[in-house]
Amino acid sequence: MISTLEKEITFRFLKARKKDGFLNVITIFSFIGISLGVAVLIIVMSVMNGFRTELINKIVGFNAHITVKPYEKFINHNESKNNTLNIISENLILSNSSEAIILKENNSKGVLLRGYLENDFSKLKLTNNKNFTGKTKKIENNFISIGRELSFNMDLDIGDDITIMSSSGVETIIGNLPKQKTFTIASIFESGLADFDNHIIFLNLKTLEEFSNLSEEDRNLEIYLKNPQDIENKKQIVQNFFPNDFIYTWADMNKSLFSALKVERNVMFIILSLIIIVAAFNIISGLTILVKNKTKDIAILKSIGVLNNSIIKIFFLVGIIIGTTATFFGILIGVTFSYYVENIREFISTTFDLTLFPEEIYFLSTMPSEINISAIILISICSIFITILVSIFPALKAAKLDPIKSLKYE
Numbered sequence: 001m002i003s004t005l006e007k008e009i010t011f012r013f014l015k016a017r018k019k020d021g022f023l024n025v026i027t028i029f030s031f032i033g034i035s036l037g038v039a040v041l042i043i044v045m046s047v048m049n050g051f052r053t054e055l056i057n058k059i060v061g062f063n064a065h066i067t068v069k070p071y072e073k074f075i076n077h078n079e080s081k082n083n084t085l086n087i088i089s090e091n092l093i094l095s096n097s098s099e100a101i102i103l104k105e106n107n108s109k110g111v112l113l114r115g116y117l118e119n120d121f122s123k124l125k126l127t128n129n130k131n132f133t134g135k136t137k138k139i140e141n142n143f144i145s146i147g148r149e150l151s152f153n154m155d156l157d158i159g160d161d162i163t164i165m166s167s168s169g170v171e172t173i174i175g176n177l178p179k180q181k182t183f184t185i186a187s188i189f190e191s192g193l194a195d196f197d198n199h200i201i202f203l204n205l206k207t208l209e210e211f212s213n214l215s216e217e218d219r220n221l222e223i224y225l226k227n228p229q230d231i232e233n234k235k236q237i238v239q240n241f242f243p244n245d246f247i248y249t250w251a252d253m254n255k256s257l258f259s260a261l262k263v264e265r266n267v268m269f270i271i272l273s274l275i276i277i278v279a280a281f282n283i284i285s286g287l288t289i290l291v292k293n294k295t296k297d298i299a300i301l302k303s304i305g306v307l308n309n310s311i312i313k314i315f316f317l318v319g320i321i322i323g324t325t326a327t328f329f330g331i332l333i334g335v336t337f338s339y340y341v342e343n344i345r346e347f348i349s350t351t352f353d354l355t356l357f358p359e360e361i362y363f364l365s366t367m368p369s370e371i372n373i374s375a376i377i378l379i380s381i382c383s384i385f386i387t388i389l390v391s392i393f394p395a396l397k398a399a400k401l402d403p404i405k406s407l408k409y410e
Contacts, residue, residue: 002317006310009301010317027286031326033279038330038383039337041272045375046338048265050368052258058192059250061125062200064093064222065231066238069246085241088234091224093120096205098212103163103180104154111150112200113164115208121145123224126189134158134187139204143186147197151188160185164201168213181211273382279326280386283319287394291315291401298401308399315395316388323387327380335376341369 085092097114121127122137131148135158139145144162151157166179183203191197209215221242225234231249239247251258291298298311337344345367348354 002313003310006313006317010314010321027322030279030282030286031322031329033282034276034323034326034383034387035330035333037272037275037279038327038379039334040275041269041379042331042334042371042376043337043341044268044272045265045379046334046369046371047341047367048261048268049370049372049375052261052265053370054192054368055257055261056250057125059254060228061129061191062193062196063250063253065225065228066223066235066247066249068221068223068238068242069248070217070219071245085223085238088225088227088237089223090226091120091123091222093117093123093222093224094205094219095120095222096208096214096219098208098214099167100201100212101165101167102150102154102201103165104156107154109150109154110199111164113208113212114200114202115205116202117205120205121202126191127187129190131190131192132187136186139186139202141204141207142181142183143203144183145187145189145202146185147200148188148190149194149197150199150201151185153198156185158185158188164211166212179211276383277386280323280383280390283322283387284390284394286322287315287319287391288397290318291394291398294398295401298398302401311399311401312395315398316391319391319394320384320387323391324384327383327387330383331376331380335371338369338371342366 093116095114095116097112100111100113102109102111116124116139118138118140121139126132127137134145146156154162156162161182161184163180163182166181168179189197189202205219209218223238225231228234231251235247235249301311302308
């Protein structure tokens with residue numbers, strides 16, 4: 001326990017005096033350093049979490065949470081709608097895909113054709129965002145939906161006709177020739193991921209299967225979950241229902257990308273934590289100078305019977321109060337900036353005519369930020385723990401002072 005006397009002496013030592021000018025400068029720099037370190041760490045982690053969430057949303061807008069690829073027999077859509085799958089899934093959609101080539105005058109491009117049933121296409125997230133354009137969200141017969149990036153690169157628009165050459169062939173008297181078919185563009189989507197928007201074309205499932213010589217046995221079952229959290233357990237539930245089929249999640253398809261993001265986030269955490277550590281070590285300097293300046297006071301306290309444990313507590317408390325106050329001040333700054341990061345970006349861009357977040361590079365119109373409470377708690381604990389560690393040495397040094405020698409040389 002901390003006594004009233006220890007508290008009073010601690011707060012007295014914290015008060016600034018004119019002759020302690022250099023000590024006050026070190027204390028202020030320690031306080032600012034820890035506050036800024038904590039604030040910057042929270043802001044960076046929040047923005048990186050926001051980027052990750054936005055990226056996941058865009059990828060899931062294109063890919064199902066879980067996909068079932070048949071090995072032995074085709075997937076019966078009605079049979080798949082059992083109670084277990086209905087509980088965890090929001091939508092169960094059949095799909096198929098094949099490779100093809102777009103032909104336009106002297107220009108050609110390889111694409112991936114993805115087929116959905118007429119009404120299932122409208123269930124995809126990308127058809128429900130503000131960037132989706134077209135008179136209908138259905139894909140019927142010879143109508144297709146292309147990405148905005150592809151429409152720019154190939155100079156295509158809604159209502160245009162394009163010729164697509166299938167990777168599968170058709171037997172003729174002169175041999176096997178690739179199939180060609182003319183389709184009309186019914187809609188243009190924009191996922192925000194240029195690679196997807198430039199290489200994927202959606203069309204009617206039955207039209208695709210006829211055009212690419214595919215059968216119902218090749219169809220995949222796409223499962224869109226009500227709650228995508230804990231996806232590995234959900235994957236196991238689906239695997240139990242389809243034991244002989246290949247099951248994969250959107251995370252499996254993008255494992256390398258998210259592994260890289262995780263490594264980058266951890267590296268950023270370590271680098272920015274060094275700012276807090278450097279600032280915290282200034283507390284050692286500050287407390288050491290404080291011990292030097294308070295040598296006479298420490299000697300007097302010891303001579304009137306104050307124990308070494310109390311001296312340790314006093315200087316220990318000084319360091320902890322500085323570090324803890326700076327940490328919470330940094331949390332306040334960090335959370336405020338993270339919450340209003342888009343407003344701040346917009347203000348800087350407008351005031352100084354700077355493009356801090358070019359949409360054509362990041363494919364996001366706003367700067368995302370996601371405040372993670374557990375991350376803030378972790379940062380706070382680390383900051384306070386570092387402060388506690390660096391406060392130990394000066395506190396022990398103060399306790400070891402000999403009162404007789406100290407008063408003798410004063």
